[in-house]
Amino acid sequence: MGNKLLRGLLIGALAVTGTTAVAVTPAAAKAKTYKNCTALNKVYKHGVGKKGAKDKVSGKSKPVTNFKVSNALYKANKKSDRDKDGIACEKR
Structure with missing residues (x-):
């Protein structure tokens, strides 16, 4: 060789x-694109976010901090980030 x-x-x-x-x-x-949050949360229980993202919350809710950090995964599933905080399908 x-x-x-x-x-x-x-x-x-x-x-x-x-x-x-x-x-x-x-x-x-290539990062996987999930059909919806139900499918994504089966693999990533607390969602996926890009590096440096912080969960946007209102009221007395605590922000989700234990989501999977991956810029590639987030980009592939950005459509599922309804509040545009850099975390798709965040869930406690």
Whole structure:
């Protein structure tokens, strides 16, 4: 193989380019888009949000803080963020 660039990319494994190994995380794969919040909450119980997002609440409610942080997942499911606070399908 020598120093030629490996032409495949394995998700969740290592891709080798010449003599350098590069880690590829599952987040690098296409993020899944869920049909609705019911489907998303089956996998991510408290919703998904982009990095730095804070739950918008009113009254005496406590904000949700234990949602899955993933910019890619949030972007794929942004349509489910009704209050536009950066967290889709947030739920306690």
